[in-house]
Amino acid sequence: MSNKLLLRRAAVLGAGVMGAQIAAHLTNAGVDTVLFDLPTKEGDPNGVVTKAIANLAKLSPAPLADKALAERIVAANYETGLELLKDCDLIIEAIAERMDWKQDLYKKIAPFVPAHTVLASNTSGLGINKLAEVLPEEMRHRFCGVHFFNPPRYMHLAELIPARTTDAAVLESLEAFLTTTLGKGVVYAKDTPNFIGNRIGVFSMLAAMHHTEQFGLGFDTVDALTGPAVGRPKSATYRTADVVGLDTMAHVIKTMADTLPEDPWHQYFQAPKWLAALIEKGALGQKTGAGFYTKKGKDILVLDLKAQDFRVSAGELDADVATLLKEKDPAKKFAALRASENPQAKFLWACFRDTFHYSAYHLEAIADTARDVDFAIRWGYGWSLGPFETWQAAGWKQVAEWIADDIVKDLAMSNAPLPDWVFDGRDGVHGTAGSYSPGRNAMVPRSGNPVYARQRFPDALVGEKFSQGRTVYENDGVRMWVDEGDDIAVVSFKTKLHTVNDHVLNGLQEAIAIAERDFRGLVIWQPKEPFSAGADLSGALGLLQAGDVKGFEAMVANFQKTSQRIKYAQVPVVAAVRGLALGGGCEFQMHAAKTVLALESYIGLVEAGVGLLPAGGGLKELAVRASEAAGPGGDVFAQLKTAFESVAMGKVSTSAFEARSLKLARESDVVVFNAFELLHVARQQARALSESGYRPPLPARRIQVAGDVGIATFKMMLVNMLEGRFISPHDYEIASRIATVLCGGEVDRGTLVDEEWLIRLEREHFVALAQMPKTQERIGHMLKTGKPLRN
Incomplete structure (x- = not known):
């Protein structure tokens, strides 16, 4: 078989x-x-x-x-x-x-x-x-x-x-x-009740509930302590319970009580009094509109046990604890947590200690290796590090001593001893040789299933290292690298959120030149999400505020030049997209020979939100595609409608499939379901294109445009929206200019233009919008708050 x-x-x-x-x-x-x-x-x-x-x-x-x-x-x-x-x-x-x-x-x-x-x-x-x-x-x-x-x-x-x-x-x-x-x-997972994820994950929630009472903290405070502050999802503890449903939560706890009578922590496998009381009242969380939290108008209220009523949720971290949690060195952070007399810090140490204790005690019974437990909690509960990784990063031996000490002093939830292997001189359970298996008493390497050969960078655990390849070229914006013996090079951005600045633009152009000379293809891929959050707005705003319109225009021209360089490279350039690909990030993938999209790709030309229009060749590309789809003498306007709406409304796709229907990705682009396989598939696509005798497309010199009639038709739609107050006058200004570029300017319907014509239109309208005070307000507001301003 x-x-x-x-x-x-x-x-x-x-x-x-x-x-x-x-x-x-x-x-x-x-x-x-x-x-x-x-x-x-x-x-x-x-x-x-x-x-x-x-x-x-x-x-x-x-x-x-x-x-x-x-x-x-x-x-x-x-x-x-x-x-x-x-x-x-x-x-x-x-x-x-x-x-x-x-x-x-x-x-x-x-x-x-x-x-x-x-x-x-x-x-x-x-x-x-x-x-x-x-x-x-x-x-x-x-x-x-x-x-x-x-x-x-x-x-x-x-x-x-x-x-x-x-x-x-x-x-x-x-x-x-x-x-x-x-x-x-x-x-x-082994065939034990609740398997791995829920066995450890639900226990960690029960421990948090137990210690909530012990240290007299509010539910919102516990959520502030057990969310992003410690590398876990925003829904933290009690919000998660509300989302899951309090009745479901109680059912899972009861299953643990019924099926794990021998568990040394068995006395805690019961719904706390207040959880049972909420269920009895029919307050089952999100599905009934109230649980630990409820909404009143715009306010989020949280249940206050002392007052037996809801109050406005504050969920403040104590300033000292917040500072302590910002400490970068996990060993120092855990030492400070354990030494602190602050109830919030005591609560956190207790939760970590009891989860470490429980995980180590049960590891051999529920899983083959520590890796299985850490991945189950990371992938199933959204923690940035699993329990064993957290323990190892904080200093295995020291933390083990502290846990043992607390067990002896009767401070831990159970007096069950830690297993002997915890103290066999080890510094952790993960390393280059693999992860520890108590059943085999050995470090076990990752699975040999051939499917994992498709993951060049699997999800790494603390203590694991994967080769980063050989650097071929690097500047302040990008790093171009290759694996030994491979003929497809990879280029990754070094900027925050992989935004695009001059270093990225110049670096990409250089990387393409090197690829044309020395390699058979180039893949644009980022080691972490997002693909790219778009142009570096702060740099652009700086040029505008300094009144350097020439410098600003040069930046836009360089952006367009880079997109065209991607499109007309002599070797295939493949974009590997996952997460956000906004603005310029979206435009780069539009110009690639092919895009490989992770299913969870959120793609959009969102420039209208900051008072601008796409000017990295995106509108030009949409006009070219509409002309190709319509065919000689066909109805170009009909082909532009979806694209216009996508850009004018700043729509962002909620999946790779939706990116196709918004016209931001091509039907021929490939969709990959496992983000860890994205790089593998993108390289294979580049190689296949090269193997089949790749030539870039011929320059588009006969692009049929919708012209003045197209512009007038789009403006009619916009006037209705303006009169109905769905859009502001500045929104109307931006959308009219988007329509003008997409339709090839004020020329006769059916006129044939070339790419240069459309690129120049993009640039002119972009620079004109950028100099308007309302646009500069929008950019400033976005930089300050991260939210669009509708002025």
Whole structure:
């Protein structure tokens, strides 16, 4: 059996929130998917599923990368649709968390499941071996658990839980499918209650709840302490509980209490009194409008236990604690936390200590290596470092001593001893040789599954180092590098948020010249998101305020020259985009021979928001594409409408697919689901273009434009918006100029122009707008607040 899952069709059983979203993400990935649920009592027997599919469009964040994909999901029910399972190569069961219901369903579907099909249960904590017991003998080697985190499109983690009978080849092929096709980070978990992510993640929330009471802190203060201040998501502890649902949270805690009677921390596996009281009142968090938090008008209120009422949420960090948390050296930070008498610092040390203690104590039982625990918490709970990484970074031996000391003094939540391996002289659990496995008592390297050869820079753990390649060229704006023996070079920006300044522009031009001479292709790729937040506004504003219009105009001309250099390079330049690609960042990828987009690419020409129009060749490129799409003598205006709206409204795509429909990406651009595979795919695209005898496009010298009639038609739309007060007079000014450039200026409809003509128009209107006081106000406001000003 090869390690390839040939997936023509998949089925998802259960059209609840999770099942429907898993079906949506399979469909995003181009997998033909059937979604099943119970038959409806009357009318269309697939009514339950049809309703669930319609509901996908209402969810936020959106489960579908393109709303039109909803109609691709096939609706079915367990009475009349089971024959459809005979064409499925993968079946994911995602019904309610009840052992008896799941087992009954398996018995029902077994006669329809083909001999090669993989069956996986998306359970968040039920026993996989127990579930497997009801399966016919010949199905057991193709059954396992796969636990997606919610929401499945965005959460990187997928836990893979083998049963004792699962075939290793089945797991390996499923892992490869989850990684490349669905873009997941896969962690293998042992068959223990709640697996890894929720076992450690929910415990860390219970510890925070316990210490909230112990140190008498407000819920909003705890959220301020357990959010971005310690490298965790903004939703922190109590906001997360509100989002998950307090009833769901209580259910998970009860599952821990029922299934882990021997756990030394068992006494804490109960919902605190105030959590139970909220649930009894029907305050279940976000879905009911109130939980720990509620909204009143524009104010966010938080529950105050002493007053038994809601008060305005302040959530202030104590100034001393805030300073302490800014310390860059983790060892100094933890020493200060432990030594402090401040209740907020004591709270934080206690939470870290108990989570470290719990993770080390249970590591051998729940996971193969420490790496699995750290990745599960990072990818499933959004922490910037997992518990073991945090401990290792803070100084393994010293922190271990402190924990042991607190256990002896009865300060820790449990007096269970730390395992012996913690004190065997080690300095941590991660290193260049791999990560520690207590079960094997060895450092275990990363997985040898061939799918990981596609990740040049996998998500690195503390203590791991990956070669950065050989530097070919570097200036203050960019670094161009290559891997030994490779003929495709890579260029990355060094600026903050990868914004574009003169150093970046000149560096890119130099990198292209080197690539033409010494390499077969060039990839523009950033080691971290975003791809690029656009032009460096502060530099531009400086030139304007100094009255240096010539310098400003030269900068714009250099921007356009760089875009054209990308487009007409003698070797293919491929842009590898993930995260934000705004303004100039969007324009660079528009000029590349090809763009490879991560699914989560948020692309937009947003210059209107700062009172400008795109002038890095973006409008020129949209006009060229409209002319090509219309064909000789065709209707160019019709081709420009979407592009005009995208630019004038400063729209940003919410996915790579949407970037195509906004006309900011091409139909031929490639979409990649796993951001860690982006560089690999971009290099392969550059190599394929080179191998097929790449030549840049011929200069566009006969571009048909919409001209004065096009401009007049766009202005009519704008006048209506101005009169209805949907836009300000300055918005009208900007949008009119965008229309003028897109339509090729005040010339007759159907006039043929060249690229130089359009580039000059872009530059003239850009410089004119930039000198207007209202535009300079907008730029200043954006630099100060990060938000657009509508003046």
